[in-house]
Amino acid sequence: MEVQSSIGLSHFLFISVTLFSLGLFAVVTRKNAVMILMGVELILNASMINFVAFSRFGNLGVNGHIMTLFVIVVAAAEAAIALAIVLNIYKNFTTVNVDEINSLKD
């Protein structure tokens, strides 16, 4: 039990932070819009781990789990819309390289 109890909240949070950081890194550095979307998925996953971990160690019942399910659903919807956007970007700019899409500054 001692061993069991040695895996605590901080471990989960460490995983979550790592995942979040990787996701953020992907969002900021990737050139490909699809890769950025993948990074966003990683960030969503990191948040979900947090929800579940706080639910397990924080006496919060099943609220965390339910929230995670919601996130999964929303992430699926988000992926659908985001891919549609990426398709439209490709249509307009004939590229998905976000470095070349800087018309916001105009």
Next chain:
Amino acid sequence: MNEIQMLYFALIAMFLPLVGFVITLFTGKKLKYAYIFETTIITITFILSVILLLNKVTTFIDYRFGYALDVALVWAGNWITLPNPITGNPTIIELGIKFDNLAAIMLFVVSTVSMLVHYFSIAYMHNDPRFNRFFAYLGLFTFSMFGIVLTHNLLMMYMFWELVGLSSYLLIGFWFEKKSASDASKKAFIVNRVGDLGMFAGVMIIFLTYGTFTFDKVFAAINSGVLPFNSDFWLTVTGLLLFAGAIGKSAQFPLHVWLPDAMEGPTPVSALIHAATMVAAGVYLIARIFPMLTADALLAIAIIGALSSIIPATIAITQNDIKKVLAYSTISQLGYMVLALGVGAFNYAFFHLVTHAFFKAGLFLGSGSVIHGMHHEQDIREMGGLRKKMPITYYTFLFFTLAISGVPLTSGFLSKDGVLAGTLAFGMLTGHYLFTVIGFFVAFLTATYMFRLVILTFHGKPRNLHKYDHAHESPYLMTIPLIVLALLTTFIFYTANPIAGHSGWFLKDWVNTPQTVAPESSRFDFMISEAKTYDQQIEAGKHHVIHSEEYTHTMHTAEAISMVLSLAIGGIGILLAFSIFQWKKISLDPLPKWMVPIHRFSYNKWYFDELYDVIAVQPTLLLARFLAWFDRTIVDGVVNGVATITRAFSMVIGWIDTNIVDGLVNFSAKLADWFGYLFRKTQTGSVQTYIVYAIVSLIIAFVLLVTI
């Protein structure tokens, strides 16, 4: 007529020519016959003046003392009242007219000559493009001259004095297209200014001392012992300053140079203004201020008169222009009048003024008739033998010449004789016989040069046959004035006895010599009479004293002597003229050697014009050029300098504006531009950059939240 009516008539007579002037001037361009209106006005004025003269000398005479005494009619009103806070007595400037015998006679003379000149001009000036304007100017002149004649104060005298000067200027320069005419008018005006400056100073001294311009009040004040600056000397100076005006207006030496040049004007103008009336205004002024003249002033006046009579007489004898001869003769005769006033023969001076006005106007109109008949030829060398062609002109001209030469039965004989008697009496009383000698010598010269003129013009053979063939007698409009003036030149208008002028009504009853009011210390010895004041002298029945009884007695003696002498001298002069120019007994062709320099000196008018050119005209021009240079260089230099400084200032300010002020504005713009440039770098348009900003901001916010 009563007194008021007389004065009203005099005022009407004075202002009618002004009405004529204004109306003729403004309608003259449209109405061809405006001159008839002006001439009618002058004729009415003439009739008025005859009525006034006859009434004055018959009705307004004081016979209380057994002889005729002039009663002056005065109409005066306050014009300006100047308050005087120091003494409390306000200074009152009066305007008014004084109608005494002198004024009545002068009014008659001026209106008569003016009317005749008007008629003469209708014929003489016909076809002139400015015909009506000529008549308007004549009207203006007549009005101004009436003003001088009638005024009872020095201020109005001065005003009208300038007005006659103006009308003289306008009429001399009437043919201003001719350079010589416009030059002559300017010369006349400027030379007159010199004299008028003195007159103005005299008038101002009088006003300063007495606070009034009115003659009678000034004389009364002098009589009661008030003198300018409390000295006899300044009374003399004041009299001489006023006399300076007369020197200018009456063309006396040394300001006589304008009158011969004034002959550039139309001949009727020369007759009216420069022979009969305006130039006599100076003599009239001296007559008006006569009571206040001291012995020194009178002596100076006599000297000026003597010089003015002899110098032009010597010039006239060699001149070849018919009008120039008459002009110098006029100066000479005016010099006679001034001389007569200076030696105290007041009534003879005035008598000579009147007779000279008629016969000299006649001479000028006669010369006008000759010039008209000869188609504007004025050189007597081109004439000769005109007697047969122009009989009326010839006989009247000859009669006027007899008058000016002093031949009996003419008025000129009476008055000239009196003037010479005056100089002789003065010489007998004071020992100044030089005046007498000059007077008689001038009488001789006058007879000679006038007969030279007559002989060269009318006698002998014609020297220019072409011009002689075209010569013709003038129309009646020109000859009738000559006949009228010739009638007025006979003795009968002045006295019943043709050889005793002093017993005639003109001198005995009409002209009273005013009593001098100068302090006794500054009178001639013979002028100090027993009766001290004017009233006392009237009481004593001494109105007939010319200065004093002593002078009158001497005059009686002198008259007989001078009559014989002047007849002899005049006769010699006439004989000389005939023997040289008519009978050629004395040959002056070629001139004897000793005469050549004298002739040249006389022919060149004593070089007066050249002298004045050197001493007055050239320095004035030099001064004017210097002032022009000063204006252009210094005054304009200052103005230009100020402009340059202003320009320099504005350049500095402009530089500050463009560099510093604009620099600041541009700098702030640049700064904004630079900041914009700087911050534009952050706006990449790339979504990832924005995300980085958001995250960095978030981290900073967290860090701040945690640390604070």
